[in-house]
Amino acid sequence: MDLIVRLEPRLRLDSPMMEDDVVGIRRPLLFSFCFLFSWPLNSCVGFALKDCRISKDNAICSASKLRAVPGDIPASVKTFDLAANKISQIRAGDFINYTALLQLDLKRNSISQIEKGSFTSLRSLRKLNLNNNRLAQLGDVFGGLSNLTELRLMSNDITTVAPSSFQPLTNLTVLDLSFNKLKDLTKVHYALQHLPNLQYLFIRKIGLTIFQSWELTNSTVGLAYLDMSQNYIDVFSISADVFQNLTWLNIGGSQRKQKLSWKIDEPAGLSRVTTLDISGLRLAQKDARGLFQSLNFSLSTLRMNAMKSNLRELLNMSCTIPTLTQLQIRCNTLRQVDSRLLRLCSSVTKLDLADNCIQNMFNDSFRALQGLKSLTLSQNRLSLVPPAVRNLTRLLELDLSSNNISSLGCQDFADLGNLRVLGLDQNSISTVNQCVFKDLTKLEVLKLQINQITELNSAFKIYLPNLRQLKLDKNKLTAIRQGDFEGLRSIQNLSMQRNQLCKLENGSFVGLTMLTDILLQSNEIQETDITAGVFNDLINLRKLSLLDNRIKYKSSSALPSAPFSRLSRLETLAMAGQHSRGRFQLPRNFLQGLTNLLIFDARNVQLTSLHQDTFKYTPRLQKLDISSNELTDVSPRLFDPIQDLRSLYISRTSLLSLDFLNEANLTKLEFLQARRNQYSVITKEQMGALPALVYLDLQGNSFLCDCDNTWFLQWLNKTETQVFDAYNFVCNYPQHLKGLKLLDLDVGSCSVDVEFIYFISTTCAILLFQLAAFTYHFLRWQLAYAYHLFLALLYKRKFRNRQPECLYDAFVSYNTHDEDWVFRELLPKLEEEQGWKLCLHHRDFEPGKPIIDNITQAIYASRKTICVISRRYLESEWCSREIQVASFRLFDEHKDVLILVFLEDIPVWELSPYYRMRKLLKKWTFLSWPRAAQCTDLFWEKLRQALKTRDNVGGELLLLTVKDST
Ligand SMILES: *[C@@H]1O[C@H](CO)[C@@H](O)[C@H](O)[C@H]1NC(C)=O
Ligand SMILES: *[C@@H]1O[C@H](CO)[C@@H](O)[C@H](O)[C@H]1NC(C)=O
Ligand SMILES: *[C@@H]1O[C@H](CO)[C@@H](O)[C@H](O)[C@H]1NC(C)=O
Ligand SMILES: *[C@@H]1O[C@H](CO)[C@@H](O)[C@H](O)[C@H]1NC(C)=O
Secondary structure, three states: OOOOOOOOOOOOOOHHHHHOOOOOOOOOOOHHHHOOOOOOOOOOOOOOOOOOEEEOOEEEOOOOOOOOOOOOOOOOOOEEEOOOOOOOEEOOOOOOOOOOOOEEEOOOOOOOEEOOOOOOOOOOOOEEEOOOOOOOEEOOOOOOOOOOOEEEOOOOOOOEEOOOOOOOOOOOOEEEOOOOOOOOOHHHHHHHOOOOOOOEEEOOOOOOOEEEHHHHOOOOOOOOEEEOOOOOOOEEEEOOOOOOOOOEEEOOOOOOOOOEEEEEOOOOOOOOOOEEEOOOOOEOHHHHHHHHHHHOOOOOEEEOOOOOOOHHHHHHHHOOOOOOOEEEOOOOOOOEEOOOOOOOOOOOOEEEOOOOOOOEEOOOOOOOOOOOOEEEOOOOOOOOOOHHHHHOOOOOEEEOOOOOOOEOOOOOOOOOOOOOEEEOOOOOOOEOOOOOOOOOOOOOEEEOOOOOOOEOOOOOOOOOOOOOEEEOOOOOOOEEOOOOOOOOOOOOEEEOOOOOOOEEOOOOOOOOOOOOEEEOOOOOOEHHHHHOOOOOOOOOOOEEEOOOOEOOOOOOOOOOOOOOOOOOOOOEEEOOOOOOOOOEEOOOOOOOOOOOOOEEEOOOOOEEEOOOOHHHHOOOOOEEEOOOOOOOOOOHHHHOOOOOOOEEEOOOOOOOOOOHHHHOOOOOOOEEEOOOOOOOOOOHHHHHOOOOOOEEEOOOOOEEOOHHHHHHHHHHHHOOOEEEOHHHOEEEEOHHHOOOEHHHOOOOOOOOOHHHHHHHHHHHHHHHHHHHHHHHHHHHHHHHHHHHHHHHHHHHHHHOOOOOOOOEEEEEEOOHHHHHHHHHHHHHHHHHHOOOOEEEHHHHOOOOOOHHHHHHHHHHOEEEEEEEEOHHHHHOHHHHHHHHHHHHHHHHHOOOOEEEEEOOOOOHHHOOHHHHHHHHHOOOEEEEOHHHOOOHHHHHHHHHHHHHOOOOHHHOOOOOOOOOOO
C-alpha cells in the first residue's frame, strides 16, 4: 500500500471552507484523520479533454489557441482537426499513436518546422492539410505516409522542395502547392517525379513566369487536372507529350498586360483537354488560334472570364470547335448582348453570362443557340425578363437572380415549357400575377427568395403541377389564404422563412399532400394560426420549422384540438425562439398525433414548466431541446414515455440540479448538454442514471469545490464518457476558491478507501492488543491502582458531601462464618469494654437498599474499617467488595481507614491483590489473632490504638504483626 503524505498539496480543503455558509457542506467523516493520508490525483484524466472534443471518431481541437499538439486524444480517432491554432512546430512524437488516423488537419497554424519522422506512425492517413502555415523548405518529413492521397501545402512560404521529399507518397493523387514562392518548377521537378499516381496538381500563384513542359517530364503522365492560374506566365511551351491524361487546365486568372507567348511544338500537346480556363489572359491572335486548334475536337468547357480584349475574336475562334458545349464568359462588361456575339456558338448548351452589367439584350441575341439548355444571367442589370430567352424552348435552367427585375409578365416564360429550374431570387419583384407561371408545367424548382413579394395572387393556385421546391424566403408576405398553394400538387419543400406572416388561414396548405418540409421560421405566426388545424392537410410532412414566431400558450390545459394531430409522419418539429413576451405553457396535448416525432426543439420559448404527459404522444422522440427556458422543475415522469431519447439539451434552464435524472428512465441517453446552469454538485446517482452517456457538456456551471464533488472528480478521471471542456470547469463556491479550476482541486483528503479503513483498523486493533498484553504483563498492578484511584474519585463525588461526619468508629467487615468470633470476642471487647461504636452489616444496614450502597455508606460513615480476614472472607464476594470500597476511600482520602485483622495465618501468596497494593501504599495496619493467642490483651490494646488514630498519615504503623511481603 503506498501512502503518500503530502505536505504541500495543490489546493487544500482547509477548515475555512468548512465554515462557509454554503448549503450542503458536510465535513466528511474521518476528514481530519485522513488529512494526513492523501494521495495525488491520477495525472491522466480519463475522458475530460483539455482543449478538444471528440465527436464520433473525430477529434476537434480547432481554434483552441494550442501551441502544441495535445497528447490526450484517444488513439482510435479517425480525423484530427487542429486547424487555426498557434502550433509552430511538429515534433517527432506528436502523432505517434494515431495509426488509425485518416485525416489530419493542421491548416492555419504557424508551423515552420516539422521534425523528421513526425508522421511515420500515420500509416492509414489519407488526407494531410498543412495550408496556411510558415513552411519554407520542405525536407524529408513525409516518411510513413504511404497511404496518403491528398497533401495540401497551400499558402506557406515554400521556396524549395527536397528531391526525395515526396518519395514516400506513392499513393498521392492530390497535391496543392499553391500560393508559395517556388517561382520555378525546376525546384519541384525531381520531387514530383516520385508521385506516380498524381492526378490533381495545384500550383496557383507560385510566381511562375515560364512554363516548359520538360519541367514536368515523367511526373505528369497521369495528371488529369492542372491548376496553374494566377501565375504571370510569359512563356508557355509544350515540347513533349507530358499531358497524356490532362483533361482540365487552368492557366487563366493572371492580370498581366503582357501577352502570353504560346509555343506548342508537340502535336499531342493539349489534345485531351476538355475544360480550359484562360480567364484574363492576353493572347495574340496567332497564339489563340494555335491554342484552340490544339483543342479542336476535345474542348467542351471554356471559361473566358474577365478577358481584357478581343473577346469577340476569341469567341469566334473557339465557337468553331464542334465539341464546345459549355461557355462561361463572366465579368466581361458586355452591357449589351447582340446576335453577333454568339453567332457561331451553336453547339453551346450551357451559357454563363453572369456579372456582365447587361442591361439590354436584343431579342435575337440567342438566335444561334437553339440547343441551349442552361442560361445564367445572374448579377446583371436586367429590369425585365429579357424577351431573348422566350425562344429558348429547350431551356431547362434559367438563372435570373441578382438583377433589377421588379415585375413579371404573363408572357415572360410562355415558351419555356421545358424549364425545370427557374431562379428569380434577389430581384425586386413585388407581385406575382396568377398568369406568370402558367406555362411552366415541368418546373421543379422555383427560387423567389429575397424579393418584395407581398401577395401570392393565386400564382400557385392552379399551375406548377410538378414543382418540387418553392423558395419564398425573405419576402413581405403577411398572409396565406385558403388554397394559395393548391396547384402545387408535387411540392416537397416549401420555404417561407423571414416573411411577415401573421395569418395562416385554415386550408392554407390544402392539397400539399406530398410536402415533406415546410420552413416558416422568423415570421409573426401566433398560436391562434396553428391551432385551427392549418397543418391538417400535410399528411406527409417530415419537418416543420416554426422557429422564431409568436406562438405562446398561457396554460398547460389540453387544447380542444391539437395543432399537429394529423402529422403522424412528422419527424422534426422546431419551434425555438418564440419572440412574443410572457410565459409559455405548453398545452399538455400539444404534441398529440406526432407518433413518429424524433426531434423536438423548444429552445428559448419562455417555457416555465412541462406537464408530465407532454411526451405521451411522441414515443419515438430521440432528441429534445428545452434549453434556455425558465424551467424550474422537471418531473422524472416526463421522460417515462420517451425511452428512446438519445440527446437532451437543457442548457440555461433554472433547474437547480440534475437530480430529476435519478428517477428518469433515460437508459439510452448518449448526449447531454447542460451548459450554464447552476449545478454545483454532480452525483453518482445522477450519472448512474445515464448508463449510455457518451458525451456530457456541463460548460459554465457554478461548481462547488469541496468534498461533495469528490465522486464527480474521481469519475472524471476514469469515465469513458467524454466530458466537454472539463479542464475549464471553475469553482464558484466557496468564496475563497472562486475562480480556481475544479480539476485542480485535491480531493484526496476527502475520501478513504474502504480497504484503507480496514488496514488502519486492523493495524490499530493489533497494536492495541499487543499494548494490552504488554501492559497486563508488566504493569497490571499499577493499572489496578489507577483503576481504583479512578473509582475512588467517582465515589468521592458521590458520597463526600452526603456524609459529612462519621456515625461509627468502625465498620466491621466479616464473613458470616466468622460471625461467631465477631460476636463472642470482638463486639464485647470493643463496644462494651473500650466503648467504640461499631457498624455491623447484619445489625445496622438499612434493609431494602442495594447491598453495595449499604457497604459504601457504612464505610464512609465510619472512621475505620475493620476487616476480619479469613480464607472464607477472601473467597466471599461481598467481603472483597468491602475491602474494595475501603481501599477507594483509602486512596481517595489518603487516610488509613483499613484495619486488617487476620483470624488465620494466611501466606502472602494466597492473599488477594489488595495485599500487594500495600507495596504501593504501606499504610495498612495488620493484626493477627492467631499470633496474639497467648497475649490477647496486647491484641485488643493495639486494636484500640488503631481505632483511636485519626489520621495516621505517613505510614505510622501500629505493628503487632505486620506481614511484609517479600
Ligand atoms: C492503405 O490503403 C489501402 C487501400 O485503401 C488499405 O487497404 C490499407 O489497409 C491501407 N493501409 C493502412 C496501413 O491502413
Ligand atoms: C523519364 O523517365 C525515363 C525512363 O522512365 C528516363 O529515361 C528519363 O531520363 C526521365 N526523364 C527525366 C527528365 O527524368
Ligand atoms: C476545328 O475543326 C473544324 C472542322 O475541321 C474547323 O472548321 C474549325 O475551324 C476548327 N477550329 C479551330 C479553332 O481550329
Ligand atoms: C425503465 O426502462 C427499462 C427498459 O427500457 C424498463 O425495463 C423499466 O421498466 C423502466 N423503468 C421505469 C421505472 O419505467
